[in-house]
Each structure stands twice: as structure tokens, then as C-alpha cells.
Amino acid sequence: MHHQPILTHQPRLKVLNRQQVLAIHTAALEILEKTGVKMEHEGARQMLVDAGARLFDGDWVRVPAYLAEQALQTAPRRIMLYDQNGAKAMDLRDDHFYFGTGSDTTFTLDLESGARRQCVLGDTGRFARLVDGLANIDFAMSMSNPQDIPKVEFIYVYTFAEMLKNTNKPIVFIADRKADMALVHELACLVTGGEENLRQRPFLLNYSEAISPLRFPSHVVDRLIFCAEKQIPICLPSGTNAGGGAPITLAGAMALGIAENLVGLIIHQLTRPGAPFLFGPNVSALDMKSTVVSYGCPEWSLTQAALADMRDELYGLPIWSFGGASDSKTVDAQAGAEAMFSITTAMLSRCNLIHDVGYLEYGNTSSLEMVTIANELIAMARHFTNGIPVNDDTLALDALDRVKAAGTKGIFLTDDHTFDHFESSLFLPHLIDRSRFDTWQAEGGKDLYRRSNDRARQILAEHQLHPEMDETLAKEIDQRLQALS
């Protein structure tokens, strides 16, 4: 008799029911229609008005809900990011998840001294190269706000070029205004050999921010429109942090963040229907003692799990989220606990593009060690998320018979079934230490921080890009940088 194979349930996290989803969405639409947003970009304001929005109090607009529903219809439900060699790398949709680093940290932990020091451009390169060498880190961001940029107004062009030289993986980039974004776009076109190639196989995604509550500065909307026109994938969360730019209650903060995101999406889709837009506000919380935006709090994990539920129930668009970060100042137990918490919950709720891996100090310090540790934590969480395949082979009744037949000497460790299956059945750690005490001590008694430091150094010393950047291209990029004025 032939049986259908048993499907493997892959554990999922769900934090909102449909009623909650609809209530938050309705509140977001009410914000668009009744409260309105401050649209400081003249062209976008006119675009909204032409589409049916109403102008009031100068540059405020009230936006009818149907524009949001229309934009949600025309935006693609899948964004494919390629690597710089033109191979498919990140298929952003449904339940697919990808992890990567974060952007502008002021400080980094020095790999040699361990000291917290200000970032330099070389750090952006080191992080990108590390990302390239880590199997579970899928994309690169700058991980630094370098202090040694000759012309600070082009800081994002320099960091983008530095990433290009040090990784072939997809890049999520920042820009300040339309001019530097256009320069980033030019560099990207050099890599792909032309604008049309880049359009066909985009390897970059822009991260821009409106300002909560309800404010859309002109230079931000410039970037949004530029990306729509060039079909550069973009996400536009506003700093909708509970207690700061948004209500302290997470439902209200989400409604506001979603409303703001929908306005961005509407402008984006009016500019160019079908252009790729990664959905999602960043809804973290302000710490009530220090007023920092927390990167280790359970609230942010909760709101993005909720957003994933809203994607599944309503929006259908791939979403932006965070994981693997911490508020701790050092690579310590707090850092590990917070990073693992957000990695696991982001994965279990199937967030799509998960950034900020390797942040310490609420995003103010980056750490190569943290990225290296997170790479392993992601593998661990992935193993859990893969679930338990159930079939004749994994139920292993034959193996049981063999071990039973071997009598008192029988042990599964010597059975062929173990040999055949241990690599797929178990998570085999590299950095996580399970050695016996004496072995651990003999190898220097190193804690996870030291071991991850060793590993990061090793990768930076040995890892080669496949391929390394072509010399002519590198020269061309350097010439462009030198020509900046």
C-alpha cells in the first residue's frame, strides 16, 4: 500500500487573532482619513490630492482609505533580491526569513583591544567581509557611522562602496537625500553593468525613515520617489517607538506606524505601480528610565510578530523587522539572551527581512563578535524551526530491532541509522561549547566572547569573496569617490 508522506509541521508563532488584526488596520485607516499626515514634499502632496486626498492646515493631508487598499493591491507580494553575481539570494515573501546586520552605529568593539571606539570606514568593510563569510547572515548593512569620511555629506556613498568591495551578498543601504542616493544607484549600476540589469536583478534595498508622529520630510519622500522610479526596493518605517513618537500602548503604536507606512506605500505606488516596497513600521519601546529605544525588549519582538500576523491575514507584502541585537554594552549574558530571544521570535513569526544582527548598546555599538555569535544562534533557531520530520525512516523501528538484537551491547551510537542521520537530525554547534570540562580548560578555558573573537579574526584573515571585486571596477569606484564634491 502506498501512503502519502506526512507533512512536517514547522513551528509558528501567532500573537494576534483576526479581530485584533482588523481593529488595528481600521484604526490605521482612521488615522489616514481623520488625523491626516504632514506631507512636506510638494510633489507628493499634489500627487495625493490629485488621487483624492484633501489638503488642510497648510501641508497636512487627509488620505482616503481606498488609496491604501489600492496601493496594497498594486504592490508586489514578493521581492527577489539577488547577490552581486546575479544569483537569486533572498526571496522575500510569505514565510521566508533572512538575517542581516544593521546600519549607523557610532561605536564598535575593537577586535584587537576589545575597547569601544568610534567607527572608521574600515569597520564597514570588516563587517561586510564577515557577513560574506557567515553562512546564516544573508545581507549586509554598514554597521558603522565612520568618523574618517573625507566629505561627511557623502558618508553613505563611501559606506556603500566599502560594502561593495567586501561582500557579494545583497546590501541594505541608507542615503541622506536624493543626490547621494543617485550616486549609490550609479555605483550599483557599475556592479551590474547597467541600469536595466540592476532593475532585473536588484541586489540592494534602501532603508529610509519618516518621522513619527505623522511627519514626512521632503528629503525623505524624495528618496521614496527615487526608489519607486528606479524600482530599487525600499522600506520606510518611521521611528514609531512606544512612548516616544507613538502611544505607549503597542496597539496604538502599531496603528500609527502602519498608517505612516501606508502613506509611504501610497505615494510609492502612485509614482510607479508595482514597484517593490517592503512593508513594516519599527515599533519598539522607549526605555522608561534611560529613554533609549530598546533593542533587547520583548515589545519589539511582539510588535513584529503581530505585523507578521497582519501580513498573513491582510497585507500580503513582505515585511521589515529586527533580531539578534541587544541593549547590553558588552558581549555578555544579557547580549546573548536578548539576541537569542529576538532571533527566535522573529523566525517563529516568519518575519522576512530581519536586520540589526550584531548590535549592542541599543544600536549605538556594533560588534563583530556579536554577528559571529548570532550566526550560530540563527542556525540553532533554524534547527528548531525545521520541526520534526515523521516517516518510517525517522521513526526508526528497524534500527530499534537491530539494537535490540545486539543484546546488552546494543547502542544506537554504533548503528548505521545514526551514521546516516545524525547530521540532519541534530544541530551541530561550532561556537557553542559542549566539550567536557578538561578539554575546555586545556583549550584555554575561553568563554563565548573569546571564541567568537577568534572566529571573527579567522574569517577576516582567511575569507575570500567569490569572486573578489574586479580591479577595473574597484578603480572606477574609487575614481567616482574621489570626484565627489
Place this chain on the structure above:
Amino acid sequence: MTYKALSEAVIKGDVNQAKAETQKAADGGADPQHVLDDCLIAAMDVVGEKFAQGAMFVPQMLRSAKTMQACVAVLKPHFRGGGMTTKGKVILGTVKGDLHDIGKNLVAMMLEGAGFQIVDLGVDVAPEAFVKAVHEENGQVVGMSALLSTTMPAMAETVKALENAGKRKELKIMIGGAPVTAEYADRIGADSYAPDAGTAVTEAKKLLNAQ
């Protein structure tokens, strides 16, 4: 007199109770400067200490500051002659090109709660606008904030503009914001760097040698 009920109302953030107590004190002929210094500001000092010990959270501290300001409004008509004496006047703004003002607004509230007078220039404040405000308002401290590394250079430009206007020597300059550091403050010739709103208050007091 100590006005225990008023102090407690400020510490608790009970606006109505605090206003009523202030009114009572004023109606009873109390010296408004005495009520301000020895009761309201003293209560805010207690709040500041409690916060520093972790016994109070930011929203509670801000509620106390709001309560204190409501009491000051009640007191104001009772000041005669020279008017109210404050710890000093602080001119605040986010620098040119920077539109993020949550941090700056917190600093303003905290400084006000601590007894400083605030002139808030808002966001995206050009160096010339800082200079103009210094001329017109006669402030003793200029506080600038920037969230973006790309807008940080505007801090240096503002310091320069104040120097060129001949105002630098009579002023104290304090800066803050996510990418800002103490070293940066040194480099551009600012007097002080505050990583958060609480520190802004202690730094402002230090700069003006106020209690």
C-alpha cells in the same frame, strides 16, 4: 514655611492638588520667590534624586515637571517688581537640517522642571537663527541637538557663528544627540556634552554654577 502638601503634590504629579496648594500659599501672602525656590524647585530636586536612584520613571518625572510648571503659572501674577528669578536662560534647538526633536523636547521639560527658563527655537535651526536668539533673548546657555551624523557639522558651524558674532565668550554651549560624543564636543569647542536629558540638567547647573 515648608509647604509639605505642595511638595508632595509636585512629587506625586498631582496637578490639581499642587495648583490649589500654590494658590493657597499665594493668597496667604507667601513670597512667590520663596515658594518657587524652596518648595517647587526643592520638590523637583527630590524628584531628580528619586529618578537617579531608579525609584521613579521618566513619565512620572515629566508629570512632576508639568505639575511644577502649572504651579509657576499660578505664581507668576504674584511676582512684583523684578519678577521671577530663575536659574538661568537656556536657548534650545535641533541644528540646521535636523528634524528630530524628541530628545530636545525632553531636555527642555527637564530643564524647566529644574528651574531654568527655556527659549525653544524648535527644529532645523540655522546658525544665524541661534545667533539672533542669543542677541534677543540674552540667554546664558545654548543647547543644540543632532540625531544624524550628516547634520552634526551644523553644530560646529553654529559654534563658529556664535564666535563670529562676538557672543561666544559670554555663553556656555551644550550639545547632545545619538551620534554626538564628549570628544566631538571638545573638538568643536562646545563647553559640555550631555548624553541624556537628566545629564543636561546637571551639566547646565555646572555650567552656570547653579545649585
